[in-house]
Amino acid sequence: MKKILKYVIVDIIQNKIVLIYTFLLLLISLSVFNLESNAAKGLLSLLNIILILVPLISIIFSTIYIYNSSEFIELLVSQPVKRKSIWLSLFGGLAASLSLAFFIGAGIPILLYHADATGITMILTGLFLTVIFVSIAMLAAGITRDKAKGIGLSILLWLYFSLIFDALVLFFLFQFQDYPLERAMVFFSFLNPIDLGRVQILLQMDISALMGYTGAIFREFFGNQVGVVLSFFGLFIWIAIPLFISLKKFSKKDL
Amino acid sequence: MKKVLYLILISYFAVFSADAKVIKVGKTRSVAFIQRAVDLSQNGDTILVDPGLYKEKNIIIQKSITLKGINYPVLDGENKYAIISIKAKNATVEGFKLQHTGRSEIKDLGAIMIYDSYKVSALNNILEDTNFGIYVQNSKRCTIEDNSITAYGKDEVQSGNGIHCWRSDSLIIIGNKIKGHRDGLYFEFVKNSLIWRNVSAQNVRYGIHFMFSNRNTYVGNIFERNEAGVAVMYSNNIHMYNNHFLNNWGDAAYGILLKDITDSDISGNHFTKNTVALHMEGCSRIKLYKNIFNNNGWAVKIQASCDKNDFNRNNFIGNTFDIGTNGSLVLNTFTGNYWDKYEGYDLFKDNIGDVPFHPVSMYSMIIDSNPAALMLFRSLIVSLLDKTEKILPGVTPENLRDNKPVMRPISL
Numbered sequence: 001m002k003k004i005l006k007y008v009i010v011d012i013i014q015n016k017i018v019l020i021y022t023f024l025l026l027l028i029s030l031s032v033f034n035l036e037s038n039a040a041k042g043l044l045s046l047l048n049i050i051l052i053l054v055p056l057i058s059i060i061f062s063t064i065y066i067y068n069s070s071e072f073i074e075l076l077v078s079q080p081v082k083r084k085s086i087w088l089s090l091f092g093g094l095a096a097s098l099s100l101a102f103f104i105g106a107g108i109p110i111l112l113y114h115a116d117a118t119g120i121t122m123i124l125t126g127l128f129l130t131v132i133f134v135s136i137a138m139l140a141a142g143i144t145r146d147k148a149k150g151i152g153l154s155i156l157l158w159l160y161f162s163l164i165f166d167a168l169v170l171f172f173l174f175q176f177q178d179y180p181l182e183r184a185m186v187f188f189s190f191l192n193p194i195d196l197g198r199v200q201i202l203l204q205m206d207i208s209a210l211m212g213y214t215g216a217i218f219r220e221f222f223g224n225q226v227g228v229v230l231s232f233f234g235l236f237i238w239i240a241i242p243l244f245i246s247l248k249k250f251s252k253k254d255l
Numbered sequence: 256m257k258k259v260l261y262l263i264l265i266s267y268f269a270v271f272s273a274d275a276k277v278i279k280v281g282k283t284r285s286v287a288f289i290q291r292a293v294d295l296s297q298n299g300d301t302i303l304v305d306p307g308l309y310k311e312k313n314i315i316i317q318k319s320i321t322l323k324g325i326n327y328p329v330l331d332g333e334n335k336y337a338i339i340s341i342k343a344k345n346a347t348v349e350g351f352k353l354q355h356t357g358r359s360e361i362k363d364l365g366a367i368m369i370y371d372s373y374k375v376s377a378l379n380n381i382l383e384d385t386n387f388g389i390y391v392q393n394s395k396r397c398t399i400e401d402n403s404i405t406a407y408g409k410d411e412v413q414s415g416n417g418i419h420c421w422r423s424d425s426l427i428i429i430g431n432k433i434k435g436h437r438d439g440l441y442f443e444f445v446k447n448s449l450i451w452r453n454v455s456a457q458n459v460r461y462g463i464h465f466m467f468s469n470r471n472t473y474v475g476n477i478f479e480r481n482e483a484g485v486a487v488m489y490s491n492n493i494h495m496y497n498n499h500f501l502n503n504w505g506d507a508a509y510g511i512l513l514k515d516i517t518d519s520d521i522s523g524n525h526f527t528k529n530t531v532a533l534h535m536e537g538c539s540r541i542k543l544y545k546n547i548f549n550n551n552g553w554a555v556k557i558q559a560s561c562d563k564n565d566f567n568r569n570n571f572i573g574n575t576f577d578i579g580t581n582g583s584l585v586l587n588t589f590t591g592n593y594w595d596k597y598e599g600y601d602l603f604k605d606n607i608g609d610v611p612f613h614p615v616s617m618y619s620m621i622i623d624s625n626p627a628a629l630m631l632f633r634s635l636i637v638s639l640l641d642k643t644e645k646i647l648p649g650v651t652p653e654n655l656r657d658n659k660p661v662m663r664p665i666s667l
Binding site: 037038040041044047048051052162163166167169170173174177180181182184185186188189194195198199202 | 573628630
């Protein structure tokens, strides 16, 4: 397993797209921090990039990579290697190399310009989102054999998590605005990893507005240690479940 | 000239040769009780009190005397009584430590009670665990200076106000530090007064609370971490300069809440880290200029019931929302402010942006009507909605805009 993992990581790190992704992130982060008048505002601009760009690149690159290495996978399957370890090392390799790319591209500038609780939450969220969307990509690629369908599905999933889900929540909010929805909102935020990550970062950033207005529930839940631990646990679940399902699928798949 | 000098000299001697006595009070002296000394004294006398613990129930002063403590003698109200009551002209209480006043449902009990007086001063006292701290009623030209007033109030009903003034005129309140009361400073029907350099922090309700108090001036005060911030109502001709409103967090906490305030000036104030820095309701003709709004949830919430207020040359920096409102009617003006969210350009290089700035974001209006929507704040869908709204205003009031936003922060 180690050998496969090593091979996958080396292969991806040499990949031009990952290099460009790293470089692009680095360029954006540095320019954002240098252009904005204060670092806090730079962080805010970066927030949008992390919440949109990182999931997009992670999910699409991973899906394409899995489809492209289908021959490699077939070759490996013919060897005396467990399917589980092939799939997991593929996941591990993708997650590790994309996380590394994110860390170099965005993590280091954040640490340079804004190394406080907010910055660190942001890096952690970015890393989690990278891994989560690699995991979701594994699921999307595991479901269909057709490359075009698989990529389409992963784009759709990205669109769902970053736009459609929030639109649905907003719609729901307005339909039921006569009811106390704070608790429901806490529940909803667990249904979308991007929302979960965003709320975590926001609680570090726009703390006064959040604390004040929605009353105690948000603050009670996300503001204390248990809430933070729970929401990172939620992010962890978002890695584990798609990966687990895709693993099940792959181990029974007719290649 | 010589005549004048002569006159001054004569009057000087006339004042001081009148038998102004000094009565000393102490455990080892002939007069052991302060009340006894007060009874013995005549107008113009000074009573000096040695250090020690005095439990004298309520000391009543009805003469023009100066009561002075040496090294802060302790006057204890035994949790039952008011400590000093003054009903006089030209009386002074200075340098005492007053502690443990009583609490009553029927009467207001406080450490220094000033009734129907003229020119009474309370200077440099330390008040601890008091119900009301300094209580001024129906008095004129009183001075309350450099007192440190601390209480340990838990809820609004059980505690009194730090400095409580009712139906008074021309008060001077300078350099007091007030903590842990219901309202730090409370004024009702108080006119022509100066409130300067006070610090009112961590009170159970408001840092300052006034109603029906016209023509007062507030300069250089600090209001910090009060449960509900500052609330002022039903007054006109209020002048507020260079005050600091800091760290008032909570769902009903305001840096300052103005309700039915008219014809006033608010300038040079710093609003930092409040949930709502400035909330205005039913206000008219207030000039707000050169204030700094920094890192607040909402910098300004202005209800549609306000009219003819003018926001001029203020700095809005790092606020989550700059302006919030609850309707489409806009009767107020915003000109020449600095908004850090402004994305326009300045082709003429005259430091004035060429396109107007709309400080109300759509999402602030959504949150106003549906607070749970805060969960989606800064998500992609919300940014998209906000951008669309900026281009084609539909929900936000089109007229609420700054036509001459400045490009760089105004140096204040």
